[in-house]
Amino acid sequence: MSLAIYKYEIPLNSSPAISMPKGAKVIHAQDQRGSIYLWAIVDLEEKKTENRRFLMVFTGQPFDNRDLIHMQHVATFLSGIIVWHVFEWV
Numbered sequence: 001m002s003l004a005i006y007k008y009e010i011p012l013n014s015s016p017a018i019s020m021p022k023g024a025k026v027i028h029a030q031d032q033r034g035s036i037y038l039w040a041i042v043d044l045e046e047k048k049t050e051n052r053r054f055l056m057v058f059t060g061q062p063f064d065n066r067d068l069i070h071m072q073h074v075a076t077f078l079s080g081i082i083v084w085h086v087f088e089w090v
Contacts, residue, residue, distance in 0.1 A: 002044040010036040010054060010086070017053050021046040029086040031079035038074065038086065053089040058082045 008018045010029065021042045029038040036056070055071060057063050059082075071087035078084075 003041055004044055005039050006042050007037050007039050010038055010056065012036065012056065015053055015055055015089075017051040019049045019051050022048040022050045024052075026052070026074050026088060029075035029084075030077050031084075036079065036084065036086075055087045055089065057085050057087075059085070 005027070006020070006024075008020060010016055010018065018038070020040055023046060024040040024042045026038055026040045029036065031037075038054070054074070055063070055067070068087075070089055072090050074086040074088050076083065076085050
């Protein structure tokens with residue numbers, strides 16, 4: 001198995017979906033030059049892809065707490081004056 005870390009841009013909509021190799025392990029999210037990205041460890045030999053869904057909320061933004069049982073926290077980071085919290089639907 002040959003691994004690499006790939007970077008994916010997260011669109012700023014309510015529940016973005018990102019296509020990545022099956023089994024990719026998301027390790028971080030961060031602002032980089034005004035855009036939001038996440039990084040994942042991927043198997044370079046994996047040919048199948050899957051759409052992964054994420055939720056981005058900023059501190060103080062309301063969201064449905066029933067969703068938390070279906071999400072895993074990925075990262076919290078500062079972008080300008082906004083603190084973002086990124087969750088993945090699992």
